[in-house]
Amino acid sequence: MKAIVQHRYGSPDELTLADVDTPVPAADEVLVRVRAASLNARDWHLMRGDPYVARLSPDFGRRAPKALIRGSDFAGTVEAVGSDVTRLRPGDDVYGESDGALAEYVSAPERRVARKPDHLTFEQAAAMPLAATTALQGLRGRVGPGQSLLINGASGGVGTFAVQLAHAYGAQVTAVCSTRNVELVRSLGADHVVDYTRDDAFRAGRRYDVVLDLVGNRSLRDLRRALTPDGTLVLSGGGVSEGGSLFGPIGLLLRSKLAAPFVRHRIVALSTSPGAEHLDTLRELAEAGTIVPAVDRTYPLPAAADAMRYLEGEHARAKVVVTVHAGG
Structure with missing residues (x-):
């Protein structure tokens, strides 16, 4: 073959x-x-x-x-x-x-x-499989009606599923992406869109119940700054290819684990596990038109x-x- x-x-x-x-x-x-x-x-x-x-x-x-x-x-x-x-x-x-x-x-x-x-x-x-499962495991049970969610990397593979799932769960979704992807994430259900080439969502002063980081390009301090006092930070950033790095996104994950016991925020370093049970759930969501x-x-x-x-x-x-x- x-x-x-x-x-x-x-x-x-x-x-x-x-x-x-x-x-x-x-x-x-x-x-x-x-x-x-x-x-x-x-x-x-x-x-x-x-x-x-x-x-x-x-x-x-x-x-x-x-x-x-x-x-x-x-x-x-x-x-x-x-x-x-x-x-x-x-x-x-x-x-x-x-x-x-x-x-x-x-x-x-x-x-x-x-x-x-x-x-x-x-x-x-x-x-x-991988992208939708990551979005499902990152958001299910963490966002619901009336809650606010910030997605960093909303136009990527995981992000496009996360926007749709969060919208279906009833959350108010703010999506961070580049100019060319603004209309895409808006069409998927984002309530607000921040074009990172023009504005900085992490220094705008707004606070969110949940921040889902899918990029790994911001400091832990920046990410926590965007959270409400009892908010949740979910980390699943794949990093950006630069041709070689020592720690890449692993550095942020390690720092988050060290900081987690000492901060009020809940910090989750997401580790996804592939499985038929998740794929069955995603099939039902796709067949219902909840995710495309x-x-x-x-x-x-x-x-x-x-x-x-x-x-x-x-x-x-x-x-x-x-x-x-x-x-x-």
């Missing part, structure tokens, strides 16, 4: 289209014929081995990514199932999250795969390196999707 592989850390130039063996599903896995895959900040972090300190974690290798094939979010059709699989069968249209999604086939644990929302295209469904994936651009599989360049360098709005099998 064709797949996007990488043998050492580096820029998108290290990504190549190659022939590799089609995976064989384990007992608890499903083999999916990939129709589309999407990119996340996690993908460029793994591609570059950035921040450098992350290379000590189990997901990274010292000199190259542990997983040969890039990508994690996918949508497609089940081709085969392992002996222990009970929920899914060949022919099911599904979406989910597993290493190796930028390929014609991916083998994924059943617990990370769910039925695709019926009315969404494969490209739209592929845009959802926003796709910025699509690229064919051979141009996946170009898709990664765009994600890194152009501050992509919403999601960047790679099409794999075009049909049938």
Whole structure:
């Protein structure tokens, strides 16, 4: 099968289209014929081995990514199932999250795969798993009717889902984004929009019940300044690609954990866990029209390196999707 592989850390130039063996599903896995895959900040972090300190974690290798094939979010059709699989069968249209999604086939644990929302295209469904799950876990139970929410990075992959979810939960949503994305986030349900090229939402004097930081480009002091006295700060910033950093967004997360016991604000360093239960919830929300994936651009599989360049360098709005099998 064709797949996007990488043998050492580096820029998108290290990504190549190659022939590799089609995976064989384990007992608890499903083999999916990939129709589309999407990119996340996690993908460029793994591609570059950035921040450098992350290379000590189990997901990274010292000199190259542990997983040969890039990508994690996918949508497609089940081709085969392992002996222990009970929920899914060949022919099911599904979406989910597993290493190796930028390929014609991916083998994924059943617990990370769910039925695709019926009315969404494969490209739209592929845009959802990691980003929509992060937004769901970051906001569910933390915002509700009458509460105020500030989203830093509202036009990104996670942000576009967060705006829609918060709007559905009844919160007053203030979205921070650049000029070209103002109309996008407003159309998704933002009540107020702050164009960061013109105004600074963290020094305007307004206070919010919840601040959701999806960028990691502000100090902990700035973020807390925007909170009400008993407000909640949720950190899930993926950082901005600068070609290499020692700590990147991990530095902010570490400082927040050190500060948390000594401040009145509640500080949450969000750690998302992929799972079919979250994907099932998201499918219901999508089928009800509560959330609609926003796709910025699509690229064919051979141009996946170009898709990664765009994600890194152009501050992509919403999601960047790679099409794999075009049909049938």
